[in-house]
Amino acid sequence: MSGKVNWKFTLILCIVGFMLALQYNSMNTPSTRDTRDMWAIRNELAKEKKIHSELLGEIREVDQTLASYTELTNEKTAEALQNTLDKLYKQAGFMPTTGPGFVIEVAPSPESIAFGYEVEPLSSELLTRFINVVNQYKGNELEIDEKRFTTLSWIRDINGKLTVNGENVSTPPFKIKVVSPTIEDSKKLYNHLLSSAIQDEFYLDNLILTISKPVDHITLQSWTGGFENQFLKEQTKEE
Amino acid sequence: MWLPLLGLLLGVSLGLLSDIQIPQVYNNYLSIAILAAFDTLFGGIRAHLQQVYDDRVFVSGFFFNILLAAALAFIGVHLGLDLYLAAVFAFGVRLFQNIAVIRRILLAKWTSRKQNSSTNV
Numbered sequence: 001m002s003g004k005v006n007w008k009f010t011l012i013l014c015i016v017g018f019m020l021a022l023q024y025n026s027m028n029t030p031s032t033r034d035t036r037d038m039w040a041i042r043n044e045l046a047k048e049k050k051i052h053s054e055l056l057g058e059i060r061e062v063d064q065t066l067a068s069y070t071e072l073t074n075e076k077t078a079e080a081l082q083n084t085l086d087k088l089y090k091q092a093g094f095m096p097t098t099g100p101g102f103v104i105e106v107a108p109s110p111e112s113i114a115f116g117y118e119v120e121p122l123s124s125e126l127l128t129r130f131i132n133v134v135n136q137y138k139g140n141e142l143e144i145d146e147k148r149f150t151t152l153s154w155i156r157d158i159n160g161k162l163t164v165n166g167e168n169v170s171t172p173p174f175k176i177k178v179v180s181p182t183i184e185d186s187k188k189l190y191n192h193l194l195s196s197a198i199q200d201e202f203y204l205d206n207l208i209l210t211i212s213k214p215v216d217h218i219t220l221q222s223w224t225g226g227f228e229n230q231f232l233k234e235q236t237k238e239e
Numbered sequence: 240m241w242l243p244l245l246g247l248l249l250g251v252s253l254g255l256l257s258d259i260q261i262p263q264v265y266n267n268y269l270s271i272a273i274l275a276a277f278d279t280l281f282g283g284i285r286a287h288l289q290q291v292y293d294d295r296v297f298v299s300g301f302f303f304n305i306l307l308a309a310a311l312a313f314i315g316v317h318l319g320l321d322l323y324l325a326a327v328f329a330f331g332v333r334l335f336q337n338i339a340v341i342r343r344i345l346l347a348k349w350t351s352r353k354q355n356s357s358t359n360v
Contacts, residue, residue: 008294009283010246012301016276017247021254023269026261 093150093223097141100186101179101218104193105210106172112206119206121171124157126205127164130176131155133198137189139181143220145174150223165225172207179218186214267316268309271323271330275304278330281337288344304330 036044065084072080089095108119131149134140142149147164155164162169180186190211193199199209261269279301286292308326315322 006242008298009243012246012276012280012283012298013243014246014250014253015301016273016280017250017252018254019250019269019273019276021251021257022259022261023266023273025254025258026263026266026269 092152092227093141093148096219096222097179098217098219099141099179099181100183100214100216101177102186102190102214103212103218104176104178105212106174106176106202106207107210108172109203109206109208117206119171121160121162122169122207123205124155124162126201127155127162127169129201130198133193133196134178134189137180137185137192139185140189141179141220143177145169145176146221148221148223152223152225152227165223177218177220179220180214183214183216190214267323268312271308271312271326272305274327274330274334275308276301278334278337279304281334281341285337285340285344288341 068080068083069077086095090097106122108117112119127144131142134142144164147153147167147169149164153165155162156166157163178186178189180189190213193209193211202209279297282300283292283297286297308323308330311326312323315324
């Protein structure tokens with residue numbers, strides 16, 4: 001290869017290399033631009049931090065359980081396991097719960113009584129909506145007309161009658177009890193319910209919610225439905 | 240022999256370091272231009288190996304092919320017809336042919352060199 005040819009080849013190859021690198025650069029950059037402003041990023045950061053602290057809390061709790069297991073002598077192991085079991089039962093709603101909370105009374109509105117309207121049963125959609133509003137705050141437990149509402153519960157409209165866990169909910173008035181982890185949480189939820197639009201939604205159905213002030217002790221009944229374990233099997237000792 | 244490779248390296252590093260990004264809309268043009276550039280490059284190498292290399296043909300071919308390919312892609316976009324596929328096809332076929340010819344020439348050279356060395360011994 002003569003010197004002149006060599007130079008031209010070099011130049012052309014340089015251009016080709018440059019184009020290749022440009023293409024590589026362009027293909028490797030994300031196609032969607034990050035258009036979040038400072039505020040949006042701060043919001044997301046706050047969300048992540050909240051998850052972080054929740055996870056830390058859970059880890060701490062599990063660590064404590066683990067520490068209590070390791071510290072125990074053989075005689076007390078059964079007791080510790082029983083404690084864990086009780087805790088899980090409580091979490092699942094299989095045991096009566098007492099805690100800070102408040103009572104909500106669902107009753108026909110005075111106007112509907114004055115006009116002589118017939119009191120209709122509560123609609124399942126409205127009740128589901130109400131539960132969604134309550135569940136915007138974490139850790140709350142519910143009892144609807146003396147039927148414990150857990151993660152296993154269901155709300156159905158059966159022949160025009162509202163049922164929770166398959167049991168009829170009486171036509172208003174009836175009571176809904178809400179228990180929160182702390183009295184502060186309870187107050188927060190109370191204020192949230194007072195300010196939310198859910199009261200208007202109930203009023204459209206000629207019902208009013210009378211929310212009593214949070215108190216320290218409200219007792220919820222236990223879940224009576226039992227439960228079916230479809231996927232887990234009990235392990236025998238030999239295995 | 241090493242100078243062109245050095246040029247390629249220089250070009251790649253320049254491109255990577257400059258951190259220039261081509262907008263998504265023009266990505267098609269750049270990729271087709273790269274294909275055209277490769278086609279001309281391998282054509283040049285083949286011509287050189289066949290001893291029919293011409294400077295002017297090579298350099299003009301390089302730029303002309305790139306422009307033609309980009310123009311085809313441009314017209315294709317405005318006509319709503321994927322004309323750039325024509326360029327991809329043409330250049331792709333030629334690229335394969337050129338590389339095949341280069342391979343044969345190199346193979347022939349290698350075998351003849353081997354025969355020479357064995358006869359010398």
